[in-house]
Amino acid sequence: MKDYSRNFLFYPPLALASGTWGLGENLFKYYSPAEVKETFGVLVTKGISLKPRIGNLPPRIWETPCGLINSIGLANPGVKEFKKIFLTGLLKTEVKIFVNLYGEEIEDFVALAEEFKGTGVSGLELNISCPNVKKGGIAFASQPEVVKELVKEVRKVWEGSLWVKLSPVGPVLDVAKACESSGADAIVCANTYPGLVVIEGEKVLKGGVSGPAIKPLTLRLVYELSREVSIPIVGCGGIASAKDVLDYFVCGAKAVEIGTAFLIDPELAKKIAKELKEKWDM
Ligand SMILES: Cc1cc2nc3c(=O)[nH]c(=O)nc-3n(C[C@H](O)[C@H](O)[C@H](O)COP(=O)(O)O)c2cc1C
Numbered sequence: 001m002k003d004y005s006r007n008f009l010f011y012p013p014l015a016l017a018s019g020t021w022g023l024g025e026n027l028f029k030y031y032s033p034a035e036v037k038e039t040f041g042v043l044v045t046k047g048i049s050l051k052p053r054i055g056n057l058p059p060r061i062w063e064t065p066c067g068l069i070n071s072i073g074l075a076n077p078g079v080k081e082f083k084k085i086f087l088t089g090l091l092k093t094e095v096k097i098f099v100n101l102y103g104e105e106i107e108d109f110v111a112l113a114e115e116f117k118g119t120g121v122s123g124l125e126l127n128i129s130c131p132n133v134k135k136g137g138i139a140f141a142s143q144p145e146v147v148k149e150l151v152k153e154v155r156k157v158w159e160g161s162l163w164v165k166l167s168p169v170g171p172v173l174d175v176a177k178a179c180e181s182s183g184a185d186a187i188v189c190a191n192t193y194p195g196l197v198v199i200e201g202e203k204v205l206k207g208g209v210s211g212p213a214i215k216p217l218t219l220r221l222v223y224e225l226s227r228e229v230s231i232p233i234v235g236c237g238g239i240a241s242a243k244d245v246l247d248y249f250v251c252g253a254k255a256v257e258i259g260t261a262f263l264i265d266p267e268l269a270k271k272i273a274k275e276l277k278e279k280w281d282m
Contacts, residue, residue, distance in 0.1 A: 014245070018125065020258075048076050059199060065213060069208065076102075098124065128164060131194040131208045165188040165236075166190045190237060192214070194206070219235070220251075232254035235256045237259075239258050239259075
């Protein structure tokens, strides 16, 4: 087989996006260890915070035309529990593990980065783009100067790969440039779009919209950003087929993440990776 590893940020060029596959259990139910390795170059964990979070009250996920809206609120066991219970199993996969980090303040991100030094984790993905929390999250993504400071401070303590997951709304280009100038290795474009559904004619659920509905929107962002920044872009939004992956590459992405499609059909990524290999030799 040809060696494509240098064409992409990682190889195989598919990653599993944060929050859409639990912390391992939902992946290992459907994939053997060999299948995990053949399909994904990176697994990005659910957003991990310093303290455990129970997240928002239900309903917190709802179907929308061609997608989903979610308001999970970053439910997670907290960094100590994550390291103790989940990380060892994930590291056994022989696939690069990236931990998605969530903090309310810059100091939280720095403390979290310190926690993963020497653990075998390959990289960190800073989540500055969650629309479903009161503090931190998307609030960072509206302030390029704060993002610059955040990346600079995390870079001081973290030598592994450092990605920043952008919000698709706000001053996206300025934030991307702030990431580039302060030492990020790549940007992930992008998180969910703020949206709202009315459930059963009365209950309002505000959250982040994902899935095929957002693909043309995020694809355009990737296209525009790839002309303005020179660090690699990981495309993420609405990917549900090999053609979707190729579209992201055409628009300048150096790898992609698959999210909602995994929730809808956990085995789809296997088929996508196989098609990319068999039809496109990648
Ligand atoms: C249920 C759910 C939970 C998510 N949790 C996180 C999270 O913890 N951290 C994060 O950065 N993104 C999170 N995301 C966003 C996804 O990783 C991805 O960026 C987004 O859904 C767009 O990709 P998609 O259209 O392929 O799903 C979540 C998405 C969903 C649907």
